[in-house]
Amino acid sequence: MRRETGPVRPGWQQKVAEQGMVFGTPGRGKGGAPRSYWDESVHYVFDMDEVLSMEADAELLHSMCLEAVDHVVTTERYKDFALPDWTWEGVAASWKRSDPHLYGRFDLRYDGSSPAKLLEYNADTPTTLLEASILQWHWLQDAHPDDDQWNSLHEKLVERWAAIAATMPGSEVHFTWSSADTSGEDHVTTAYLQETAAEAGLDTVGLAIEDLGWDSALDRFVDLAESPIAALVKLYPWEWILSDEFGRHAVRSLPETAWVEPLWKTLLSNKALLAVLWEMYPGHPNLLPAYLNDPGLLTEYVRKPILGREGANISIVSPGSEVQTGGVYGAEGYVYQLFDPLPEFDGFRPALGAWIVGDDSAGLGIRETTGLVTDDGAAFVPHRIIG
Numbered sequence: 460m461r462r463e464t465g466p467v468r469p470g471w472q473q474k475v476a477e478q479g480m481v482f483g484t485p486g487r488g489k490g491g492a493p494r495s496y497w498d499e500s501v502h503y504v505f506d507m508d509e510v511l512s513m514e515a516d517a518e519l520l521h522s523m524c525l526e527a528v529d530h531v532v533t534t535e536r537y538k539d540f541a542l543p544d545w546t547w548e549g550v551a552a553s554w555k556r557s558d559p560h561l562y563g564r565f566d567l568r569y570d571g572s573s574p575a576k577l578l579e580y581n582a583d584t585p586t587t588l589l590e591a592s593i594l595q596w597h598w599l600q601d602a603h604p605d606d607d608q609w610n611s612l613h614e615k616l617v618e619r620w621a622a623i624a625a626t627m628p629g630s631e632v633h634f635t636w637s638s639a640d641t642s643g644e645d646h647v648t649t650a651y652l653q654e655t656a657a658e659a660g661l662d663t664v665g666l667a668i669e670d671l672g673w674d675s676a677l678d679r680f681v682d683l684a685e686s687p688i689a690a691l692v693k694l695y696p697w698e699w700i701l702s703d704e705f706g707r708h709a710v711r712s713l714p715e716t717a718w719v720e721p722l723w724k725t726l727l728s729n730k731a732l733l734a735v736l737w738e739m740y741p742g743h744p745n746l747l748p749a750y751l752n753d754p755g756l757l758t759e760y761v762r763k764p765i766l767g768r769e770g771a772n773i774s775i776v777s778p779g780s781e782v783q784t785g786g787v788y789g790a791e792g793y794v795y796q797l798f799d800p801l802p803e804f805d806g807f808r809p810a811l812g813a814w815i816v817g818d819d820s821a822g823l824g825i826r827e828t829t830g831l832v833t834d835d836g837a838a839f840v841p842h843r844i845i846g
Contacts, residue, residue, distance in 0.1 A: 460571030462804035487836035517813040541791040549710040558721035570802035583728035591824030595841035607844040609823040615816040620659035629689030635668040690717040747797040754795040764788035770834030
């Protein structure tokens with residue numbers, strides 16, 4: 460594993476815009492200088508053995524996470540996940556029905572020499588999908604056509620939609636995003652998911668989640684045409700949905716309305732999962748020690764709000780220093796994870812995003828920062844595989 464620099468493609472801005480990257484919130488480089496969010500002036504290089512190892516690690520971690528969900532449901536440990544008590548029965552029923560799931564992204568620490576370590580699992584509303592699937596693949600074809608890439612995302616998403624379609628109550632699927640996201644990232648991600656579903660033969664409709672209606676007579680969600688919604692894809696966190704009356708309708712609508720991602724993924728997208736995994740698999744080479752509510756015997760740790768996002772409300776405690784980020788999370792509780800800083804390459808720290816589609820490993824995306832926390836200032840950089 461190494462970081463390389465190289466020339467950018469002429470007209471790259473137009474190329475990535477034509478491929479769907481229509482948002483361009485700047486990242487941050489050294490000293491806080493503005494940096495293009497999509498940055499192809501650098502990339503990471505892996506050999507095939509490294510990728511095969513990470514691929515196996517990702518699939519193993521995913522299977523362990525599913526075992527952890529089963530454990531939480533069986534032992535009814537919902538309080539550890541700050542889930543409202545009125546949701547518990549619905550979460551358990553969703554899991555026991557095997558409500559179908561689509562995709563997720565593991566954030567991993569990897570330095571090319573030791574096993575990949577799980578930092579967290581973005582299993583409910585993962586983004587950077589278009590970048591990992593489409594943008595970096597076209598970059599590879601243009602810049603390094605003789606090399607390979609860990610990237611079967613598009614094909615596997617189409618295959619997964621075909622499998623999910625067989626379980627859905629109808630052939631029409633509504634794809635929703637929040638109009639409150641001013642960056643446009645959620646809309647781009649949803650539009651790409653909609654494209655893969657259409658390629659699989661599903662009938663798709665796009666609308667903002669704020670435009671969903673509730674027909675009390677039908678006891679169903681409806682769209683702007685007042686048509687009942689049979690299946691709904693959301694890029695909106697379950698914990699936000701469950702925080703108001705909308706969430707009660709959502710839980711009541713199951714399984715007549717199929718939700719993707721399913722309700723049981725509230726357990727996978729919650730950082731309390733990290734502590735449960737360490738309880739179930741203590742000492743596992745792909746895990747970092749993690750504990751709920753207090754650091755235990757850890758003297759160096761990262762304190763993460765169990766429902767936090769975008770690197771908000773993170774505290775890093777290590778000898779001689781403490782790093783804190785601001786935000787609005789934390790009232791729901793914290794998990795304490797051993798501090799194992801991301802490796803440094805040329806002054807930058809890459810967080811590796813290993814994608815899962817269905818239950819299979821599907822690709823890699825890399826975001827890098829200059830700091831210890833991968834936040835909304837991270838830039839996305841491509842990768843290639845040699846030999």
